[in-house]
Amino acid sequence: xxxxxxGLGIDLGTANLLVYLEQKGIIFNExxxxxFDRESGKVVAAGRDAHEMLGKVHNKILVIKxxxxxxxxxMNAAKALMTYVLRKVENMTEKQLSMTTSVxxxxxxxxxxxxxxMIDLAKNMGSPDVFIEExxxxxxxxxxxxxxxxxxxMIVDIGGGTTDVGVLSFGDIVLSRTIRMAGNxxxxxIAKYIKTTRGIxxxxxxxxxxxxxxxxxKTDNNTIENRYAGRDIVKGIPRWINVNTKEVRExxxxxxxxxxxxxxxxxxxxxxxxxxxxxxxxxxLTGGGSLIKGVAEFxxxxxxxxxxxxxxxxxxxxxxxxxxxxxxxxxxxxxxQL
Amino acid sequence: MKNQKTxxxxxxxxxxxxRIGIDLGTSNLLVYVEGEGIIFNExxxxxMEYETGxxxxxxxxxxxxxxxxxxxxxxxxxxNQGVVSDMDAANKLIIMALQKVENVNIDLETSTVxxxxxxxxxxxxxxxMIDLAKSLGVKDVFIEExxxxxxxGAGLDIYSxxxxMVVDIGGGTTDIGVLSLxxxxxxxxxxxxxxxxDNEIINYLQYEHGILVGKRTAERVKKDVATLRKNLxxxxxxxxxGRDVVSGLPKHVIIKQEEIRNLxxxxxxxxxxxxxxxxxxxxxxxxxxIIKKGIFLNGGGATIDGIDExxxxxxxxxxxxxxxxxxxxxxxxxxLLQNRGNYFVKPTD
Numbered sequence: 001x002x003x004x005x006x007g008l009g010i011d012l013g014t015a016n017l018l019v020y021l022e023q024k025g026i027i028f029n030e031x032x033x034x035x036f037d038r039e040s041g042k043v044v045a046a047g048r049d050a051h052e053m054l055g056k057v058h059n060k061i062l063v064i065k066x067x068x069x070x071x072x073x074x075m076n077a078a079k080a081l082m083t084y085v086l087r088k089v090e091n092m093t094e095k096q097l098s099m100t101t102s103v104x105x106x107x108x109x110x111x112x113x114x115x116x117x118m119i120d121l122a123k124n125m126g127s128p129d130v131f132i133e134e135x136x137x138x139x140x141x142x143x144x145x146x147x148x149x150x151x152x153x154m155i156v157d158i159g160g161g162t163t164d165v166g167v168l169s170f171g172d173i174v175l176s177r178t179i180r181m182a183g184n185x186x187x188x189x190i191a192k193y194i195k196t197t198r199g200i201x202x203x204x205x206x207x208x209x210x211x212x213x214x215x216x217x218k219t220d221n222n223t224i225e226n227r228y229a230g231r232d233i234v235k236g237i238p239r240w241i242n243v244n245t246k247e248v249r250e251x252x253x254x255x256x257x258x259x260x261x262x263x264x265x266x267x268x269x270x271x272x273x274x275x276x277x278x279x280x281x282x283x284x285l286t287g288g289g290s291l292i293k294g295v296a297e298f299x300x301x302x303x304x305x306x307x308x309x310x311x312x313x314x315x316x317x318x319x320x321x322x323x324x325x326x327x328x329x330x331x332x333x334x335x336x337q338l
Numbered sequence: 339m340k341n342q343k344t345x346x347x348x349x350x351x352x353x354x355x356x357r358i359g360i361d362l363g364t365s366n367l368l369v370y371v372e373g374e375g376i377i378f379n380e381x382x383x384x385x386m387e388y389e390t391g392x393x394x395x396x397x398x399x400x401x402x403x404x405x406x407x408x409x410x411x412x413x414x415x416x417x418n419q420g421v422v423s424d425m426d427a428a429n430k431l432i433i434m435a436l437q438k439v440e441n442v443n444i445d446l447e448t449s450t451v452x453x454x455x456x457x458x459x460x461x462x463x464x465x466x467m468i469d470l471a472k473s474l475g476v477k478d479v480f481i482e483e484x485x486x487x488x489x490x491g492a493g494l495d496i497y498s499x500x501x502x503m504v505v506d507i508g509g510g511t512t513d514i515g516v517l518s519l520x521x522x523x524x525x526x527x528x529x530x531x532x533x534x535x536d537n538e539i540i541n542y543l544q545y546e547h548g549i550l551v552g553k554r555t556a557e558r559v560k561k562d563v564a565t566l567r568k569n570l571x572x573x574x575x576x577x578x579x580g581r582d583v584v585s586g587l588p589k590h591v592i593i594k595q596e597e598i599r600n601l602x603x604x605x606x607x608x609x610x611x612x613x614x615x616x617x618x619x620x621x622x623x624x625x626x627x628i629i630k631k632g633i634f635l636n637g638g639g640a641t642i643d644g645i646d647e648x649x650x651x652x653x654x655x656x657x658x659x660x661x662x663x664x665x666x667x668x669x670x671x672x673x674l675l676q677n678r679g680n681y682f683v684k685p686t687d
Contacts, residue, residue, distance in 0.1 A: 052499045055623035058521040060681060203623025229626030236618025237654055238629035 008102040008127060009321020011135065012078070012118070014067045015160025015183055015288060017047070018318035019085055022325065026318050027090050034081045035063045046084045055203040069180045070107040070162040071114040072121060079124050086125065097126040103321050103329070105135040107162045109178035133329045134173055135159070135317050136166040139286040141335075142320030143310035147171055148334040152274030153281055156263060156299070156307075157317075158289025160184050163259050165266050169274055171331030177266050181255050183288050186211055193251045195233065198241050202230035214248040217256060218294035256295065260302045267303070282306035286313045353445035359452045359671025360432065361484070362467070364417045365509025365532055365638065367397075368668035369435045372675065374442065376668050378435035384427050385413045396434045405552030419529045420456040420511035421463040422470055429473050450478045452671050456511045457483040458527035482674050483522055484508070484667050485515035488636040491670030492660030496520055497681070501624030502631050505613060505649075506667075507639020509533050512609050514616045516624055520681030524619045528612050530605045532638050535560055542601050543578060547591045551580035563595040566602060567644035568651075570595055606645070610652040617653070632656030636666050 009020035017032040030047030037044050038060055045053060053063050066078035086092045102122045106115060115132050122130040136155045140147050147153060148171040157164040160183040166176035187207040194202055194210075202210070206228050213226050225244040232239045263283070270278065283305055285296060290309045300307040310316055326335035359370040362382065369378040380397025387394055388410050395403065400413060407413050416428035436444060451474075453467045464481050471479035489496050489504040494517075496502065501518040509532040515525035536556040543549050543556075551559075555578050562576040573595040582589040613633070617625065633655050635645065641664075646657035660666050 053519060055621050056499050056501055056518045056523070056627075058517075058519060058523040058681070060521055061519060201622040201625075203621060203626065205623055206626055229629040231617070231620065231622045231625035236614055236620075238617065238620075238625035239654075240629060 005099055005101045005129065006096070007322075007325035008100045009138075009318055009325055010082070010102060010104045010122075011138070011317040011321065012067060012072075012082075012104060012106075012121075013135075013159050013317075014065070014070055014162070016314065017081065017085065018315060019090075020318045020321050021090065022322070024090075026315060028085045029315065029318070032067055032081060033063060033065050034077050034084065035061050036077075036080070038062050043080055043084055046081055046088075052205070054205055068161060070159065070178070071110055072117045075117065075121065075124075078121055082121065082125050094126055098128055100127045101129040101325060101328075102127040102131075103138075103324050104130065104132050105138050105317050105321065106132055107159075107164050107178045108134045108136055108166055108173060108176035109164075131328060133321075133324050134164075134166070134176070136164050136176065136286075137168065137173060137329070138317045138320030138324055139310075140168055140284065140316075140320065141323045142316030142318065143284060143286060143312065145284065146334075148331070151281065152270070152277035154263075154267070154270075154278045154283045156259070156283055156285050156287075156290075158182050158259065158285070158287040158295075160288060163262070163287075163289065165259075165262055167266065167270050167274055167278070169277070171334065174271070174274060175266060175269055177262055179258065179262055181258055183208075183211075186215070186252060186255055186289075189251050189255065190248060193247065194228075194230065194241065194243065197247075199233050200230040200239055200241050201233050202228060206230060210243055210248065214243060214245045215252060216245050216249060216293040217252060217298040219249075252292070256298055260299055263299065264303055279305060282308060285309045286316050288314060353443045355445050355448035355450070356442055357450045357452075357675040358436075358444070359454075359487075359668060359675055361454045361487070361667040361671065362417060362422070362428070362432075362470075363484075363508050363667075364415070364420055364511070366664070367431060367435060368665060369432070369438075370668045370671050371436075371439055371442070371444070372672070374439055376665060377438045379665065379668070380435075382417055382431060383413060383415050384431045384434070385411050386427070386430070388412050393430055393434060396431055401554070404554050417510060419533075420508070420527070421459055422466045425466070425470060425473065428470055432470075432474060446475045447477060449476060450675065451476045451480075452675050453479065453481055454484040454487050454667055454671065455481055456508075456513050456527045457485050457515055457522060457525040458513075480678060482671075483513075483515070483525070485513045485525060485636075486517065486522060487670030487674055488660075488667045489515075489517055489634065489670070490673045491662065491666030491668065492634055492636055494634060500631070501620075501627035503613075503616070503620075503628045503633045503655075504636060505609070505633055505640075506636040507531055507609065508637040512612070512637075512639065514609075514613055516616060516620050516628070518624055518627075523621065523624060524616050526612050526616050528608065530608050532557075532560075534605060535564070535602060538601050538605065539598065542597070543580070543591070543593075544583060546597075547578075547593075548583045549578065549580040549589045549591055550583055551578050555580060559593060559598065563593070563598050564602060565595055565599050565643040566606060566648040567599070568647070570599070602642070606648055607652075610649060613649070613653055629655060632658055635659045636663050638664060 007022035011018040019028040031051035033050040035050040064077040191207040296307040323335040327333035357372040361368040367382040381401035383400040385394040385400040414427040506513040539556040
């Protein structure tokens with residue numbers, strides 16, 4: 001019976017949803033956003049299409065981000081989104097779904113209740129066999145690091161809703177800490193900054209675009225300037241504004257300083273033997289936040305430990321589920337050798 | 339195809355069910371019939387005999403009679419400020435308009451009818467539009483907003499997530515809407531539009547020139563010289579004939595373009611303020627789309643000289659006139675009839 005079960009790995013992130021299906025690879029990699037018709041409750045769009053609707057809809061459409069700060073805040077929407085992905089994109093039938101083993105990834109510091117919600121979600125979808133694993137564990141595996149040897153490793157995952165810092169050894173987490181300062185928080189801060197300095201309100205999508213275009217933590221590079229449009233908060237008319245990399249850096253620096261503080265706090269609590277390993281192997285960075293230019297230098301300058309960004313920061317969690325599905329997260333079994 | 343329900347066609351002989359789009363404007367009535375195109379594009383005016391209620395004229399012919407009728411003729415504009423004010427007359431007007439169809443024998447009972455209305459009308463006013471269609475014997479009727487139909491007719495892709503702003507300056511109402519994803523996000527309607535300008539002209543001529551003129555004359559004066567340009571390079575002038583207020587004798591006056599411009603500035607300031615009001619309520623993400631695309635103008639008011647410059651000065655956005663300001667709404671109904679105004683079905687032409 002076990003052989004017939006198909007593995008399904010889900011990285012249900014605040015910003016992006018990735019679904020890994022055994023034998024097929026990553027079948028879905030789009031923003032975790034879903035749009036409903038208000039009257040009929042039907043799904044109008046999901047993923048990238050729904051993401052484009054953010055802040056642009058008329059009152060007949062309801063656009064929802066089912067996750068907030070790494071955990072499910074809207075169960076119905078989360079379920080609809082998952083169902084949409086599996087049924088529409090992958091054409092999976094109910095019967096096929098009842099033959100799956102699912103692993104859902106979550107931030108390391110979530111409550112039992114929040115984990116149970118994730119399990120409920122998969123059960124609701126029709127997947128009978130569900131287990132929950134930490135995102136950092138999957139992320140480390142997905143980036144090609146062997147976490148099953150007796151060597152300590154530190155991983156920092158800067159996602160959409162949460163930043164997760166963990167120390168791994170022997171195939172599991174030794175200690176970890178989560179803060180709710182990550183991609184979305186950066187967008188909010190950028191929007192807030194522009195509102196206070198320019199008197200222009202910009203939308204969620206524009207703020208995100210601004211971050212992607214201009215975010216850098218390098219201090220010496222030439223400033224790039226870009227033009228964005230928003231609404232004048234006094235007059236209400238649309239206006240263009242210029243934003244440069246220096247300003248965005250000013251906004252991002254305090255956030256990354258907080259992340260560095262969190263890393264140092266965790267390092268302080270790390271058992272000395274593992275500290276020695278971390279000193280050798282360095283820190284690995286995953287998640288969308290690691291795409292910001294100069295982030296590795298920024299962290300290593302402050303804590304004097306080598307930091308490197310993995311090759312696939314956005315997909316490593318989903319890729320890591322491939323291994324976790326093999327050993328069901330059991331630290332004794334090294335799936336890399338299976 | 340879908341529009342030819344064969345079962346009904348058999349029972350009704352040659353009568354056919356078609357899809358009809360009606361732009362029932364305060365000043366003009368446009369009727370679009372599928373397969374035929376725009377079959378009627380004339381003023382919404384009807385002239386009836388007082389006693390019998392027989393129809394004497396509709397459209398242009400009836401409009402010619404405005405202010406010239408005798409006591410045997412009743413000349414009616416069935417719409418007032420964008421909504422139906424005389425149900426019976428509106429009913430007759432549409433029936434007469436539909437008779438212009440040549441090739442199809444319309445079976446109204448099984449046809450689908452779309453009527454356009456201003457965006458900010460009460461439910462009762464909308465219901466009166468539905469009642470109007472029901473009184474024609476139509477069972478399948480739905481109401482859509484004029485701005486929506488107008489923006490489609492002007493060639494904008496409202497089904498994308500890029501927002502756009504449309505200003506429709508009609509006869510009775512000026513409608514301002516921000517559209518995205520196939521429907522209206524924010525809108526506002528003010529009752530300052532073509533007819534209001536005419537009345538302003540009538541009042542002005544009465545007080546400044548001591549002459550009483552009719553609606554038709556005021557409208558002609560507006561069409562001749564209306565402008566909103568700040569600097570008039572070669573000012574035009576026109577004339578108006580009417581009755582002297584004091585002596586009661588027919589009188590002829592010359593009107594300068596400048597006078598009309600100064601007269602129009604106030605109502606258009608009013609329209610600009612409403613545009614600003616709508617922009618204030620627009621979500622920031624759509625504001626950023628509007629600044630890229632600019633504002634699109636529709637309706638008779640869009641043909642006024644210098645209006646783009648006037649609005650740009652006040653709102654600081656690009657202003658584009660649609661190619662077919664007068665017929666855009668009726669052309670848009672063609673698309674809306676296909677998807678019944680459903681925002682998430684993008685109709686293909």
